[in-house]
Amino acid sequence: GAVVSQHPSRVICKSGTSVKIECRSLDFQATTMFWYRQFPKQSLMLMATSNEGSKATYEQGVEKDKFLINHASLTLSTLTVTSAHPEDSSFYICSARDLGLAGGRGETQYFGPGTRLLVL
Amino acid sequence: GEDVEQSLFLSVREGDSSVINCTYTDSSSTYLYWYKQEPGAGLQLLTYIFSNMDMKQDQRLTVLLNKKDKHLSLRIADTQTGDSAIYFCAETSNTGNQFYFGTGTSLTVIP
Numbered sequence: 326g327a328v329v330s331q332h333p334s335r336v337i338c339k340s341g342t343s344v345k346i347e348c349r350s351l352d353f354q355a356t357t358m359f360w361y362r363q364f365p366k367q368s369l370m371l372m373a374t375s376n377e378g379s380k381a382t383y384e385q386g387v388e389k390d391k392f393l394i395n396h397a398s399l400t401l402s403t404l405t406v407t408s409a410h411p412e413d414s415s416f417y418i419c420s421a422r423d424l425g426l427a428g429g430r431g432e433t434q435y436f437g438p439g440t441r442l443l444v445l
Numbered sequence: 446g447e448d449v450e451q452s453l454f455l456s457v458r459e460g461d462s463s464v465i466n467c468t469y470t471d472s473s474s475t476y477l478y479w480y481k482q483e484p485g486a487g488l489q490l491l492t493y494i495f496s497n498m499d500m501k502q503d504q505r506l507t508v509l510l511n512k513k514d515k516h517l518s519l520r521i522a523d524t525q526t527g528d529s530a531i532y533f534c535a536e537t538s539n540t541g542n543q544f545y546f547g548t549g550t551s552l553t554v555i556p
Contacts, residue, residue: 331487359544368533368546369488418487420544433478434544438487 327423328352331437338409339445346404346440348419354399355421359434360392363416375402409444416441451534451547458555463521465550467534470515474536477510479519482531482549491519491532521552529554 328351338344348358356377361369373394374382381394391413393405402421406413420434448470457463469477475496480488494501494508494517501508507520517534534547 368548369544371543374543420488433476433490433493435490436480436488439485441485 327433327435329419329421329435329437331417331419331440333440334438335441335443337443337445340410341408343405343407344409344442346406346417346419346442348402348404348421348437350400350421350423350435353421353423355402355423356399358396358402358419358421360394360402360404361418361420363418363439365416369418372404377402406442409442411444414442414444449534449536449545449547451532451550453548454551454553456553456555457524459524459526461524463519463524463528463552463554465519465521465532465534465552467517467519467547468515469517469534469536469545469547471536471545472512472515476537477508477517478535478544479506479508480533480535480546482533484530488533524552524554526554526556528552 330349330351332347336344358375360372362372363369371384372387375394375396377396377399383389391407396402416439418439420436422434450468476493478493479491481491482488492503492506492508494510505522509518531549531551533549535544
């Protein structure tokens with residue numbers, strides 16, 4: 326249980342185009358999903374918290390107009406990198422909490438496999 | 446945000462035990478976690494511990510928590526080459542939503 330998928334796994338795009346990344350919880354409902362960014366050999370940095378049915382909450386320094394987040398259903402959140410530039414190249418990872426799990430595991434975040442974005 | 450620190454590298458011989466250390470600053474953290482990341486992959490949850498526990502054992506993994514010193518460790522017994530990866534500790538904020546990740550420890554297992 327508690328599987329999170331991401332699509333695509335890797336994408337290459339031209340500078341100036343927009344890229345959409347999907348994050349799905351496959352066997353549980355997630356009212357809250359999280360988007361992280363990871364640079365090579367570095368830790369994960371939280372970008373935003375995606376809330377089903379409401380606006381996402383962005384971390385300080387993250388441009389909400391550039392990184393559009395839509396949490397349209399209890400199992401799907403999307404991150405759109407608008408007008409992508411080479412500096413947006415990174416590994417984007419989503420996670421979701423399964424609040425239906427007992428024994429503290431509801432506090433656990435389950436991570437997707439990540440999406441590697443390369444902007445040329 | 447909260448500071449979560451780890452040593453960057455650790456090398457051990459196959460069959461030995463590995464101990465990965467983590468220190469954190471948030472005294473109100475409720476859960477602490479260990480995740481494993483293999484090259485080019487996402488994060489795999491290894492284990493977690495509630496903050497009122499001192500120790501948790503799960504097969505080859507032993508987690509020790511010293512809440513007074515805000516120190517967390519992960520011991521891997523009988524380390525195998527497949528254990529080579531980056532290990533992240535993480536703790537939740539007091540709201541339970543935000544995870545603060547450590548810098549990651551790259552474990553290399555020498556055959």
